Amino acid sequence: MSASSAPVDPSNPIEGFELRGITIDVFRAMREEALNRNPDKNHWTMAQLSAFIVGNHEILKDDCRFGKVDPGLTLTYEYQCSFIDVLKQDQLLGLVYDEVVGEEANMFVSFTYGDNFIDLVDSLERFLETLGEGERDKKICFWFDMLVNDQWHALDRDFDWWATTFRTAVQHIGQTLIFLSSWSDPAMIKRAWCLYEISCSKELYIAICKDQEADFLHALRNDSGSIIASFSRIDLGNATAWLEEDRRQIFEAVRRTEGRFHGFNMAVVGLLRDWVTQ
Numbered sequence: 001m002s003a004s005s006a007p008v009d010p011s012n013p014i015e016g017f018e019l020r021g022i023t024i025d026v027f028r029a030m031r032e033e034a035l036n037r038n039p040d041k042n043h044w045t046m047a048q049l050s051a052f053i054v055g056n057h058e059i060l061k062d063d064c065r066f067g068k069v070d071p072g073l074t075l076t077y078e079y080q081c082s083f084i085d086v087l088k089q090d091q092l093l094g095l096v097y098d099e100v101v102g103e104e105a106n107m108f109v110s111f112t113y114g115d116n117f118i119d120l121v122d123s124l125e126r127f128l129e130t131l132g133e134g135e136r137d138k139k140i141c142f143w144f145d146m147l148v149n150d151q152w153h154a155l156d157r158d159f160d161w162w163a164t165t166f167r168t169a170v171q172h173i174g175q176t177l178i179f180l181s182s183w184s185d186p187a188m189i190k191r192a193w194c195l196y197e198i199s200c201s202k203e204l205y206i207a208i209c210k211d212q213e214a215d216f217l218h219a220l221r222n223d224s225g226s227i228i229a230s231f232s233r234i235d236l237g238n239a240t241a242w243l244e245e246d247r248r249q250i251f252e253a254v255r256r257t258e259g260r261f262h263g264f265n266m267a268v269v270g271l272l273r274d275w276v277t278q
Contacts, residue, residue: 016161017169018148020084021105021141024128027121029093030147034117041118046146049117054083056151082150102141107205108170109144110178110197112187120179123207127177143173167200176201183208183216183227192239192250195268204271220276227276 034044034053050056051066055074058064071077075093079086088097111120128140170176178198180186188194198204208216219227240247 014165014169014172017165018082018150019104019143019169019173020148021102021107021143021173022084022147023100023102023139023141024121024124025100026095026147027124027142027144029095031118031121033093042116044117045113046111046115046117046120047113050113050146050151054146054151057154076151080150080152083147085150102139105141105143105148105173106138106175107140107142108173108176108197108201109142110176110188110194110201112191112194114187115179115181119181119209119211120207122211123179123181123209124177126210126213127205127207142177170197170200171202175203175205177205177207179207181209181212183212184219190239192247195239196250198268198271201271204275206272206275224276228273 030049030053034049035041037053038044048066051059051064051069052073053075055071055076059066059069059071059074076083076086079089083092084097084101086092087095087101091097109120109124124142176197178188178194180188216227
């Protein structure tokens with residue numbers, strides 16, 4: 001379930017990129033914490049989890065989209081660093097740093113902040129269940145932005161860093177798992193950053209939550225063309241981003257590539273089509 005991409009340049013160091021990853025136990029503990037705070041699973045989008053439980057720079061702003069958020073109730077505000085760095089200093093949610101954090105991630109998770117976190121955890125569990133015998137022996141450490149990166153200083157990096165170091169790091173991690181929600185009309189393929197992440201990927205996998213799995217497999221067996229057709233609608237030129245400046249700079253980076261927008265779209269569609277075929 002992979003598609004080839006440009007190889008990582010060994011002479012280009014991944015300077016300043018957080019390479020650590022987390023095991024599925026971290027996601028499960030975070031799911032339990034979220035549902036203890038609010039048992040309505042539909043409440044917990046990635047954005048809600050980031051703001052109210054993990055903590056991030058946005059909740060300190062007067063114009064925070066979530067209104068007034070008490071930063072003291074988040075898990076990282078006291079230390080003003082990433083969740084895994086807090087975990088290294090202070091046990092949280094019953095997790096032990098050395099047991100749940102790997103020095104190097106081997107699976108990059110791509111998602112949108114409008115996606116449901118509870119469904120994501122479900123899809124990751126299902127993904128691990130479906131691994132082959134040999135793959136199951138390998139410890140999967142997920143690179144998940146919200147929990148491995150410092151969310152209080154996320155805007156300190158300029159776009160050139162994200163367009164170069166980030167791309168190299170995603171390819172270094174090697175495998176990208178994209179969360180499709182819903183599989184038939186995923187928000188991911190309409191978001192500029194997510195499409196950019198897919199374009200950086202070396203090997204692609206897809207995760208779908210159990211609630212949608214039967215429907216997806218039915219379509220895969222009986223009408224795989226409809227799945228490929230839905231992916232073929234991908235067009236970076238119509239994609240959106242939370243920050244207009246991000247969208248503009250992604251467009252500028254793509255315009256500097258040889259294939260420009262058409263080449264970018266074809267590369268992303270090709271990766272997804274290869275996954276469906278395989």
